[in-house]
Amino acid sequence: MPILELDHVVKSFGSLKVTDDVTFSVEPGEALGIIGPNGAGKSTLFNLITGNVRVDAGRVSFEGADVTRMQPMKRCHAGVGRTLQIPQPFEKLTVFENLVVAASMGSQKAESEVTDRCAEILVDTGLIERANALAGGLGLLQRKRLELARALATDPKLLLLDEIAGGLTEAECKSLIETIRAIHASGITIVWIEHVLHALNAVVQRLLVLNFGKVVDIGTPEDMMASNAVREIYLGIEV
């Protein structure tokens, strides 16, 4: 049974169709990449999966259950975690407290039970030295790491990553790839939107190409990179 299933999902903002009859599924333990030009509707797809935006038509299922009308909070409890493209930390809380909220509310556990897990995530995401700093004072890179760390703290089964590799140096990108590989290896299913293709291709098994809200193609990274339609749309190369 797929962990995530979208079935003929449609969403428009006014007259703009941002999600146009999207159907695909993700198997447990898989890592799927999503690529597409700016404004293709990638982030909106995540909003539909988490419930931050309501679908106009179609069905979203998580672990076989219909979650199309479920509140975002409930989907988080069910195991959907995400990072936001523009990081939204809780600015007046410390980095550690950001994680404690996510860990204790996401999993309904007592605060004392989540301390070790939060510290562990901070070590893994390279934020441990800033644990007691106010999140509002972090730079962009650390904010992106905090997005990842906070999503992990909710103990997700499915992790949605929205452009977390943008703007990183080569070395930072490498360490991020290692981090995400480790997360994937721990059994978490990953769907990752990214413009940095080599980072994506180092982790995912399949790529989904989105353009004008439509699924253009889905398949192995090699096949997608070789496909003429994809090269034309995404890479802007005339063939």
Add this chain to the structure above:
Amino acid sequence: MDGQTTIWRVETKTRASTAFAIVAALVICAGLAAPMYLPRATLQDLFFILTMLALAQSWNLLAGYAGLVSVGQQAFVGLGAYVMFAGVVLLKLDPLVAILLGGIASALLAIPAGIFAFRLQGAYFAIGTWVIAEIVRLLVAQWKMLGGGTGTSLPASTTRHMQGVDLVHRMFGFRPAQAVDVVCYWLALLLAVAAIFMVYRLLRSRHGLALASVRDNQDAARAVGVDARRLKALVYLASALVTGLVGALIYVQKARISPDAAFSVTDWTAYVIFIVVIGGIGTIEGPIVGVLVFFALQKLLADFGSIYLMVLGLIGIVVMLFAPQGLWGLFASRTGIQLLPVRRLLRGGPIKN
């Protein structure tokens, strides 16, 4: 990683907070014993300070932590007071029991009031709460058995037979009227301390952290599993309960009620907002500082009539412009001192600061 397991722990105490806990315990003991060594007038002043402090803590929780800026707290003060009056005058209940009834009535009012007001955002929420208070005032003014628009008084005999008054009268030899004041003062002390303790416990719990996350970014909070609506509703209910209890207690002591006084937006909301803003919104210490400043100003300016209100307004504006975090916020950011710390600091490993 070095392969060693680090022992992590969370620290919330500060040295100042430990010292403060001891001082607070001493102050509470001194407060309990105050009727033995303070004159009756001073006790009445303290009663005023403590009840305003409890109201301020409850409004601060609402506005400073849950982001629910209500200007209709007089609905809960007034209803609590009127239900207490009804309990004593109509049902012949002990005033102490009637106070509890008043608190419960206010909490019950918070359910429909919340269902209505929570549909509104920001400034509309504030206006909505005020409209609710006006409606309740108009309804209560129709209550002929409690004097309608002109109000009524508590017969002196009823408060003198309040639970505990006779005991105080016999044990300490106070005259009955004075014994009533003493019992009211103790109840005010109890409510103020309980309100502070309740807010502090909430903020120290994971729900307090969740509340802070909702205040910082509601969408992100929901995305990590925080039930923002439920948290806000609970805070609204708790604040209505405390406000109703305090309102009822204030009017046991005043022993005279009218709709205009009991539902006064100036007395029960504007002054309370002044106290919280002056002291420092979103801190527990702030309302404590604020209520003392407010009381001092009131004593100083009591003879100046309406100039008094203008001076209060001016001071409020000056503080908002130059110390938006309030006097306590200014002090805390300069010195780093926290008396009731809620910040969780992770200790262990390579953590800086």
